[in-house]
Amino acid sequence: GVLMACPMNTYLEQELEKRFLLFKFWDFPDKALFLDTHRSTIRAVVGNATAGADAELIENLPKLEIVSSFSVGLDKIDLAKCREKGIRVTNTPDVLTEDVADLAIGLILAVLRRLCESDRYVRSGKWKKGDYKLTTKFTGKSVGIIGLGRIGLAIAKRAEAFSCPISYYTRTKKSDVNYTYYPSVIELASNCQILIVACPLTEQTRHIINREVIDALGPKGVLINIGRGPHVDEHELVPALVEGRLGGAGLDVFENEPEVPQVLFGLENVVLTPHVGSGTVETRTVMADLVLGNLEAHFLSKPLLTPVV
Ligand code: 8YV
Known part of the structure; x- marks a missing residue:
């Protein structure tokens, strides 16, 4: 299962849905209940500049293997915690x-x-x-x-x-x-x-x-x-x-x-302007493909495309 931390891009959402069992965090108002139910299913989190994976979320997902961010910025991800737990992290540099x-x-x-x-x-x-x-x-x-x-x-x-x-x-x-x-x-x-x-x-x-x-x-x-x-x-x-x-x-x-x-x-x-630096159709599509490519590489045990951790 893949957990999308917040709404970010329709194309990415659709492609994730085709490939994985996708959970959209915003569909579940009761986060604690959601985590209780699905903690052992979620192996990946997709985040962005709004929501990523903080220490609390990471602690709540014992099967988490990778956080793939739909952003170049990593400030919403607890990188130290990911390193400590051997969780991989990717972002979307260069393309934006x-x-x-x-x-x-x-x-x-x-x-x-x-x-x-x-x-x-x-x-x-x-x-x-x-x-x-x-x-x-x-x-x-x-x-x-x-x-x-x-x-x-x-x-x-x-x-x-x-x-x-x-x-x-x-x-x-x-x-x-x-x-x-x-x-x-x-x-x-x-x-x-x-x-x-x-x-x-x-x-x-x-x-x-x-x-x-x-x-x-x-x-x-x-x-x-x-x-x-x-x-x-x-x-x-x-x-x-x-x-x-x-x-x-x-x-x-x-x-x-x-x-x-x-x-x-x-x-x-x-x-x-409303946080639209990377907000062109062209770039957001390439960013989405990079998120998908990183997840695919991870689950096929291949080298990640844009690894951070
Ligand atoms: C995105 C960003 O706005 O790359 C970043 O760090 O802030 C942006 O590209 C955002 O993550 C898109 O949802």
Whole structure:
């Protein structure tokens, strides 16, 4: 049996149903009863950025062999517990890199060139009456990236095409890139106009965007988050945007998504998207095939396609 942790993709769900005895966790409101009944049947969990396999679920599934995540991010999986118990873990790296990087650039352009506000301006008929405000140029702006993994590098490559000087923060300096390195997020934020969060969510990166970083980015600075909501301390971000202490933000992820702070809905210096970085038909299909391929490889005792643990 395979347990799907939450709804994620219809094609994946259908294909899992064809191959396995599929349990959809959300079909069972009484989780304890469900686990009592099916604990010895479930050998795999399919999770994503919303729900994965925490210590409690793992402890409740004694026959669990593999957690296959429909995401590159692994923050919803207790990796230490999986290692300890010999449970394999896979994710979906590489296949979504370009879409996420594309969205990061899209959010920058949407915030600086006020694309969403402009669209509302035309639709509402205000153009006929009006006096449209000028926007802000993207080409040549300095871009700072937190996390220079696959996604960070893909964003850098795109920003280079916009003639942007690139700088970055990672725990250790990269020897194979020519971008400017800053050993702290504060220094990075002080030296760039657009700051992009593109690192994994860990204990060390939770609230990596705090009051100090927001102040360092400043009233002309723009924050882009295509990582995870908890990278940003929203209790600091929201008032900074309201008071104009931060110039703007393009946010694809939120601390308590799908809950989004209501105050943001009234701000024109903010562009909000519903965690859709990898959300194209093309990419989600390849991600689903990767989840299926990993499960198939595991159950045939073949090498996993994208193993993490
Ligand atoms: C997905 C993601 O949104 O890959 C990740 O880490 O956040 C996303 O690609 C999500 O897991 C899809 O359900």
